Amino acid sequence: MFVFIILSFLSSVAILGITFVGAHCLVAMFGGEITAWVQSLGAILAIVSGFAAAIWQVRAQRIEAQAERHAIARAAHILAFEALETAGDRLEAALIPPDSGKVMRLQGDRTTEMVLAMREFDTVKLPADLLPLFVRLRSHVFAINERISEVYSSEDKDEERKPEREDRLKSAVRVYTDAIKLFEKLQSAVLEYGAQEKSVQTGNETGRVAASLT
Incomplete structure (x- = not known):
């Protein structure tokens, strides 16, 4: 931008400089009347050059702003997908029967990191049509x-509650199902910004519980 301003200034100076030099030469050859016309023409050309430069600058800024919005939209889409996938993985792990011997509770740290990433994502420049979908999806992933953390915490205090885990996680499965629908709406909108379509994979246990809720 700074280089553009310098070039615009130099072009105007060059036009005026050439005009005055030409006018000086014409004074010596033909007198002052033609000189006045040449000076007027030079001033007009300088003004036209300034307007053209301003129009070009506005157009360049518009293109740059549009490219930035598209990049932010694509970044929000990728982040939303990764966060939902991570939350889905943790939910799937939690729905695996407690007596299966599989220990996958450390996935909570990964999911928490994704929640924080969505919370810290700068939504100021996010396109208006994507903002409400992104914010709602963020709240779903958080919920x-x-x-899941609440269920695990209560089981640590009372192991007899482990058999109740699936029933207690049905609310999380409902929220997860709604979150997928939100993501699909977000993705449908963000494709216009050059994003690549992604598919959220639902685990077997999560799918089974979700089917029982319909």
């Missing part, structure tokens, strides 16, 4: 993660 899923919190519910």
Whole structure:
């Protein structure tokens, strides 16, 4: 931008300089009347050059702003997908029967990191049509993660509650199902910004519980 301003200034100076030099030469050859016309023409050309430069600058800024919005939209889409996938993985792990011998509770740290990433994502420049979908999806991912953590915490205090885990996580499965629908709406909108379509994979246990809720 700074280089553009310098070039615009130099072009105007060059036009005026050439005009005055030409006018000086014409004074010596033909007198002052033609000189006045040449000076007027030079001033007009300088003004036209300034307007053209301003129009070009506005157009360049518009293109740059549009490219930035598209990049932010694509970044929000990728982040939303990764966060939902991570939350879905944790939910799937939580729905595996407690007596299966599989220990996958450390996935909570990964999901929490994704929730924080969505919370810290700068939504100021996010396109208006994507903002409400992104914010709602963020709250859904947060709710899923919190519910799973609550269930685990209560089981640590009372192991007899482990058989109740699936029933207690049905609310999280409902939220997860709604979150997928939100993501699909977000993705449908963000494709216009050059994003690549992604598919959220639902685990077997999560799918089974979701089917029982319909």
